[in-house]
Amino acid sequence: METVTNQLVSIEKPEIVAPPDWQPVIIGILCNWCSYAGSDLTGTSRLQYPPNIRIIRVPCSSRVDTWFLIKSLQTTADGVLVSGCHPGDCHYISGNYFARRRFLVTKKLLNFVGFHENRIQFSWVSAAEGPKFAKVVSKVTEDIKKLGPLHLYKKENFEK
Amino acid sequence: MARVGVFVCFCGANIADYVDVPQVVEEAKRIREVKFAIDYKYMCSDPGQQQIRDAIAQHRLTSIVVAACSPRMHEKTFRKALSDAGMNPYLLEVANIREHSSWVHQKDKKAATEKASDLVRMAVAKSIANEQLHEISVPVTKRALVIGGGIAGIQAALDIADARIPVVLVEKSPSIGGKMAQLDETFPTLDCAQCILTPKMVDVASHPYIELIPYSEVLELQGFVGNYKVKIKKKASYVNFKTCTGCGACWQKCPVKVDNEYNMGIDKRKAIYTPFPQAVPNKPVIDAEHCTMLTKGKCGICAKVCEKGSIDYQMQDEIIEREIGAVVVATGYDMWDPKPYEEYGVGRFKDIITSLEFERMVSANGPTNGLPLRPSDGKVPKNVVFIKCVGSRDEAKGISYCSKICCMYTTKHTILLHHKVHDSHAYVFYMDIRAAGKGYEEFVEKAQVDTGTTYLRGRVSKIYKKGDKLMVRGEDAQIGQVVEVEADLVVLATAVSAPKDNPDLARLLGISYDKYGYLSEAHPKLRPVETAKAGIFLAGCTQAPKDIPETVSQASACAAKVCGLFAGDTMKKDPMISTVNTEYCSGCQNCVKVCPYGAIVTDEVPFGHGSKELRTVAKINEGVCQGCGSCVAICRSTAINLAGFTDPQIINEIVSI
CATH class of the missing domain: 3.30.70.20 (Alpha-Beta Plaits)
Structure with missing residues (x-):
């Protein structure tokens, strides 16, 4: 996989320097029972994190289709965070195990098509882990800022 | 063309202080599908909801977006407002601009406002694709399954059955009663456990709405809330309960002797046995592992002496299936095995016993007729050392939590010792005395005065043998010195631990358990008896260590939940499927x-x-x-x-x- 990836033209353009006021857009797809509840707890505890993330609620991390992730990067987002219940704690018994497997494959796919794999990140945040959610969002935002804007695959670039 | 109404909430100052709410409304108005947008101080209040209801009629709205707190908080409230206005409640979307914007970006109003506008735009976009949904109603089987026949299971079963709802009570051992049946007297009132428990056990057996299935295990649970199917394995008892009168001739004549679990192995029972004289049902079962007739085909004495011919060596395990609507799990607890405490000489010195062994000895129906005796020579001990927190609050060797009941039962043990052996002296090594509960602190203080027990604050570091005595060495932290106590008997207040079968049971039921093996409740404060799986409830120590009053209240709470679930003939179910x-x-x-x-x-x-x-x-x-x-x-x-x-x-x- 490594060698194949190296031969492909990367979609990432490190030579493009982001304007100083550029802020990344990050989509957070959170499961209703653990991570969404955890993000609510971050709010009720008034813990601060960077304002770049836009949160979408799904019932379970297993609902997250690879399509959603690719579509996000294609259209609006510079990075995506998917978060679910800790392995073993899934509200739907085994959903997050399916999600975990799918994400591993998605990462390889991203590498293959030339995205930096940190564009999509996964975490497990329980309903009691408000501080952890703030930490995860801060880290993801930092990572995406380092990677810079995702120019090439934006919808408007296609249309031009 | 969709016509969306947007309602942005100030939430008092909670949102308005950190997000420019009028700006969010202006941004919303720019979206093509948004035909109406307004802000209000408290959208969830009745005047706020009225605005939604009015706007639906006036502007012929096809979906609604409320930008306010988390949908986990008020989604239901606003859905109801929609249905009150004659609109399908599932055409609502909530944009979470409080927990996800105003509260987490308090230092950057511009960014928070921008984010709030984005969240509103996302909700509007989603709501355009919303469809009309209708609640599904499913029939309910009004029968409850209670797993475990200890005090928690007994109380839950009786309370549910008293509401004229049929109950299936499954118990692993041959008799119900659980750990409480092994206790002598109970703190803080020193009620005799048997006297308060056995009438309840008899009630269970005779209740017209309770089907008691002893000596059995749950094999499989299928289905969903209101409509579960359970498979129960009834282990072969080799005794026909229908004809057996419980006369006891069989076990009196049985030649095989086995360690008696009820008395913690202090005395022997027979291979055909009833666990204890007050057992319910009071019918013997054959221990297939030890019966020589079943293992080697030799003996058959019990069949010869049984006048009713109730012994059936050919009996097989039986699978029973029942349709049920709800489950109460009350599998209780195990006593923690103190083996890791090697420095105490556990296993090497006979005169170190656990608290439950002590409990059985001082019990009136116990193996020593109510007298504590040294296991090594059968003498009555004079100096008894009680060591608390053996396993509890000790992450290195045991478990990090407090077992909650040991402080109280050790205090009770010092009183019982004083009652049984008047010239004895008790020493208690403790870390803290935790006596929170009605009448508990008073009980401890009175016990200290009445019994003259010496309390030494500190952990024991070593126990060694000197002649036929045990020397207990520990630190008295209050005088800052190492002390040694010469003891005839040492009693370890071992921790309460989760039943070792709990993880298997949890997997079988589809519920979660914590790192210790206790079953997890849905919410630690607000939903302490429910599990995350609808229709499955928890009672007693299977959820966490607790004493009898707490266990009984939790069991009754479970019963109330089950009765509430069964109140109608059908159940409403979310249409999100x-x-x-x-x-x-x-x-x-x-x-x-x-x-x-x-x-x-x-x-x-x-x-x-x-x-x-x-x-x-x-x-x-x-x-x-x-x-x-x-x-x-x-x-x-x-x-x-x-x-x-x-x-x-x-x-x-x-x-x-």
Whole structure:
């Protein structure tokens, strides 16, 4: 996989320097029972994190289709965070195990098509882990800022 | 064309201080589909809801977006406002601009406002794809299953049955009663445990609404809330309970002696036995592991002496199936095994016993007729050392939590010792005395005065033998010195631990458990008796260590929950479930494999209109589906969609930012 990836033209353009006021857009797809509840707890505890993330609620991390992730990067987002219940704690018994497997494959796919794999990140945040959610969002935002804007695959670039 | 109404809430100052609410309204008005947008101080208040109701009629709105607190908080409130106005409640979307914006970006009003506007735009985009949904009503089987026949299970079963709801009570051992039946007297009132428990046990056996299935285990649970099917394995007892009178001739004549579990192995029982004289049901069972007739085919004495001919060596395990609507899990606790405490000489010195062994000895119906005796020589001990927190609050060797009951039962033991052996002296090594509870602190203080017990604050570091005595060495932290106590008997207040079968049971029931093996409640404060799986409730120590009053209250709470669940003939169920478009379904059955509930079955449909050839497609049992969406994401032909979280809805959210 490594060698194949190296031969492909990367979609990432490190030579493009982001304007100083550029802020990344990050989509957070959170499961209703653990991570969404955890993000609510971050709010009720008034813990601060960077304002770049836009949160979408799904019932379970297993609902997250690879399509959603690719579509996000294609259209609006510079990075995506998917978060679910800790392995073993899934509200739907085994959903997050399916999600975990799918994400591993998605990462390889991203590498293959030339995205930096940190564009999509996964975490497990329980309903009691408000501080952890703030930490995860801060880290993801930092990572995406380092990677810079995702120019090439934006919808408007296609249309031009 | 969709006509969306947007309602932005100030939430007093909670949102308005950190987000420019009028600006959010202006941004919303710029969206093509938004025909009406307004802000208000408290959207959830009645005047706020009235604005929504009025606007629906005035502006012929087709979906509603409320930008306020988390949907986990007020989604239900606003859905109700929609249905009051004659609109389908599932046409509502909530934009969470409080927990996800104003409260977490308090230092950057501009960014918070921008984010809030984005969240509103996403919600508007999603709401355009919302469909009218209707609650599903499913029938309820009004029968409850109680797993475990200790005090928790007994109380829950009696309370449910008193509401004239049939109960199936499954107990692992030959008799109900549990750990409480092994206790002598109970703190803080020193009530005799048998005197308060055995009448309840008899009530269970004679209650017309309770079906007691002793000596049995739950094998399988299928279905969903209100409609579970349970398989119970009734272990072979080799005694026909219908004809047995419980006369006891069989066990009196049985020649095989086995360690008696009820008395913690201090004395012996026979291979055919009733666990204790007050057992319910009071019928013997044969211990297949030790009975020589069953293992070697020799003996058969019990069959010869039984006048009723109730002994049946050919009896097989039996599988019983019952349809039930709710489950109460009350599997109790295990006593923690103190083996890791090697420095105490556990296992090497006979005169070190556990608290439950001490309890059995001082019990009036115990193996020593109520006298504590040294296991090594059978003498009555004079100096007794009690060591608390053996296993509890000790992460290195045991478990990090406090077992909650040891402080109280050790205090009780010092009193019982004083009652049984008047010239004895008790020493208690402790870390803290935790006596929170009605009348508990008073009980401890009175016990200290009445018994003259020496309390030494500190942990024991070593126990060694000197002659026929045990020397207990520990630190008295209050004088800062190492002390040694010469003891005839040492009693370890061992920790309460989760039943070792709990993880297996949890997997079988589909509920979660914590790192210690205790079953997890849905919410530690507000839903302490429910599990995350609807229709399964927890009572007693299976959830966490607790004393008898707490266990009984939790059991009654479970009963109230079960009765509430069974109050109507049908149950309402969320319509957020998967549906299959059979036109697209290729019949690959990947969805069948990933469904955690077995809600997807296969169906046959004709290939085309009027065709006689059939093809396989997926079919979802809407009563069983819980709406996780695993099947939707796995479906290659996008034939499955999850109501409320359809692909168009989520994609709309993604592309609208």
